[in-house]
Amino acid sequence: MSGAFRTASGGRIDRTQPILFGFDGRAMTGFRGDTLASALLANGVHLVGRSFKYHRPRGIVAAGSEEPNALVTVDRGGGRLTPNLRATQLELRRDLKATSQNRFPSLDFDIGAVNNLFSPLFSAGFYYKTFMWPASFWKHVYEPLIRSAAGLGRAPTEPDPDRYLHRYAHCDVLVIGAGPAGLAAALAAAETGARVILCDEQSEPGGSLLAETEARIEGRPAAEWAAGVARALAGQDRVTVLPRTTAFGWFPDNLIGLAERVTDHQDRPDPRLPRERLWQVRAREVVIAAGAIERPLVFPGNDRPGVMLADAGRIYANRYGVRVGDRAVIATAGDSGYRAALALLGAGATIAAIADLREDPAGAAVEAARQAGIAIRPGTAIAGSRGGHRVTEASLRRIGGSDRVERLDCDVLLMSGGFTPAVHMFSQSRGRLRFDAALQAFLPGKSAARERSAGACNGRFDLEGCLDEGFTAGAAAAKAAGCGSPRTRRFARAGAVPAPGGFLGAVPGTGKGKAFVDFQNDVTAKDLQLATREGFRSIEHVKRYTTTGMATDQGKTSNMNALAIVAGALDRPIPEVGLTTFRMPYTPVTFGTIAGASRGMLFDPLRHTPIHDWASEHGAVFEDVGNWKRARYFPRSGEDMHQAVARECTAVRMAAGMFDASTLGKIEVVGPDAATFLERMYTNAWARLAPGRLRYGLMLNEAGFIMDDGVIARLAPDRFHVTTTTGGAPGVLNHMEDYLQTEFTDLKVWLTSITEQYAVIAVQGPRAREIIAPLVEGIDLSPAAMPHMSVQTGQICGVATRLFRVSFTGELGFEINVPADHGRAVWEAVLQAGAAYGIVPYGTEAMHVLRAEKGYIIVGQETDGTVTPADAGLDWAIGKAKKDFVGKRSLSRPDIVAPGRKQLVGLLTHSPQEVLEEGAQLVADPHAEIPMRMIGHVTSSYHSAALGRSIALALVADGRSLLGQTLYVPMPDRMIAVTLVAPVFYDQEGRRLDG
């Protein structure tokens, strides 16, 4: 009932639990313990996808994460759509719905397969050759063409409703891989009391032992031993065993990224659990026991469905009880083919023949095959295959013999070019690889991180060697982590020892047809050879030109064959050609896992002022300023922004307005040397500023350019309340700390950010004093006692306040600083008290207009990091008598004092209702040839209600000498004439400051 190709017994599947699943809409049955791949194979399904470029039919090649072909899309409903999952890693669960990819309209009949006929177009570098010219073709012809013809699964279109979490962990020893070497390493490390994390990408620990039928360890069948060891380890407090967890990335100082798949395998995912978890593990020591990956043989037609890796055939038989075919031809370069043959024979298949590239195959596995009566063809290469949606015939040819080929019928063709150690994590850790000539493999060489490799990834392929090397590595890691040593332990074991052997590159003496090296990116041996003929020498260049190894599998099965083919074509030894870089992730990681909880509202921190909720309740439209949400304007019903801003501005000029200025940065500067410190950090003079007074402060960076500004209050001889711009606050504090800690270390000063401790309510307008007067206690508001630019402490609405008399509008104004928790209450009290006077709340947009009418700059709008105080017309803020301040020396640099610098000016458009675009350029001659010489740009531009016309500020080269002259703002459809004026448009004498 669960497939015609299921064996009668055996395997690690639970035959009492049949599971119904769907593939491309077809219902099938598998068992608990199956992967999607094993369940499909049990139902006789090999064809699972179409290839990337040629749309060739493709089947399952491997049994693990190295699978290049069998990529599927799984839809779990409700937006839970995941493309590009490897069927070989996808655990079967109830109602799993998977679909094949990259085919249209169906897997059996695919229109894109015509690409196969045009394949000369798609040879090495086809992207570069075919889609070169003309450039205008890119947008409308080439890109849509490439996108429709190529590509893997489709990205989901709905938001992902699942949860993903991040976890941080520390351990003494992290063991990557829970095969024999990894389990032994974890045992050794755990025995010393070390904190151990053991992770493995498979559904259960055991690695290669899960497909062992003969080997025994410490008297027990290998798989049973593995399960027992894993259970015992997981039962220890200081050990964490993580199945379904891929170590995908290695970051500096032994920070390893693990991706844990938590619920995808569950029939009904536990809603309390995240779908996936990202572990960031800081490990003192790491043992890499990542195993090895079998290599395909490169021969024509090696990509037909039914052509598989030999060890995958063995794993499907032994671990899943699946016969991958009824009649197998096996092409091998080593023992793996023989082990697979015996396993298939045991599963009920016929073995047509084993073609062995070796002249004199010998050893236990070969002997066992011979005894079983399997036909062995030594010194024989696989020359090609035939078949449509499934291989039907394999042809063999004697190496060095005649052209005669032997054709054998088959429905499965198993291949083995030997094993490639999985050195990915070692290489990611920046360790240097060395080429082992005997093994024909790159192995871990000189370490760069605190790690060691053990087992097959270190070139040990025999079980005993893996166990011993793993145990030794685990013990050494624990010792290096300072955890002592375990007792020595030898793992008594029984079973065959495989002989090493392998083949790299293209199988010799093969016929015509495409011999694929990289299945996922459809790169053939010919493509690589062509690339070298076209002059590519560096393997990194060949890789990019041919795209070999650049697919989502990063060439796990292809890189070594590609390297050998390139080395052969260049006639250079493999180590000289060198490997391409291994990059994270080892296997693809979902965006969800990387994002974790950082999405939606939690994507970035949001900062709300104490008055935010009031503003929100009263219809404010907000804008983002840094992380802050600031009320931009408060539209009344039927008002657009322009109308609301005009009304708010008029209220401030005619009566009063109130503004939430809580986002202003606030730093308390305290200490006996506080005034001296400010003398050095700001351009202005502070020493003689009396307590109770305010002063505008201008901060430069050391290069002399304006960095920040703000009003500073002297509360006491040794205490200043410094305000900064909203966006500049963290940078200003960092800048101050830098000088305090590293340059002016003689000063006794303490800096404290108090931005969030205070709510700030600006009350501005001719009626401001009358409005707040009844709310204030202990403060004399009279102009004599509290003139412009002064500060008093007292109470407002019963709350302690630092009350500033200051104006950023040109009107009589106050800024009420109160503890943040009382901000909203005071705001509402002021609003109520001001109602009779016509007070209105105004937002940042009106604030911008009001200050621009007065020519007050905004740092970051009128300045861009290249504007000096003189450029901005702020010379008056420089304490001329001061010996030093940050930036002073730069103000006399030749290019700072040279003529031609851009200076702040005002602009009036000749047509008064025309509002310029901020950022627009200014030119002197509207008829000049394009490109015109640009002599300045608009920094601020608004409609001014008070003036009944537009106003703008601009930076113009030598602008102050051009006042009264006409310049032009070129726009795509017209030329706008403007007159340069002084940058103060309203109340030039400043009479309104006193109400």
Place this chain on the structure above:
Amino acid sequence: MLLIPCPHCGARPENEFRNAGEAHIARPAEADDAAWADYLYMRTNPKGVFIERWRHIHGCGRFFNCVRHTVTDRIIATYKAGDPRPSLDVLRAWSEHAR
């Protein structure tokens, strides 16, 4: 992510810190235009052993100096701001011998 040993707090992950550029660049009391331009803009940017400043901004808040190898990213030593500059020759020799 680097593990940076703050001389005041001990080893902490890199995201608690902010890099603050090359270390031991003293602010000159007097400088002609060329020397001042050097101070403002010229940095050594070596391939190899480099002394730079970090601030433990999400920790103790202190600036300190750090010797890092710019090729391997390995941190060789950290020390407090104001401590004397170590000999680059010694550091280079040390880093050659370190694994």
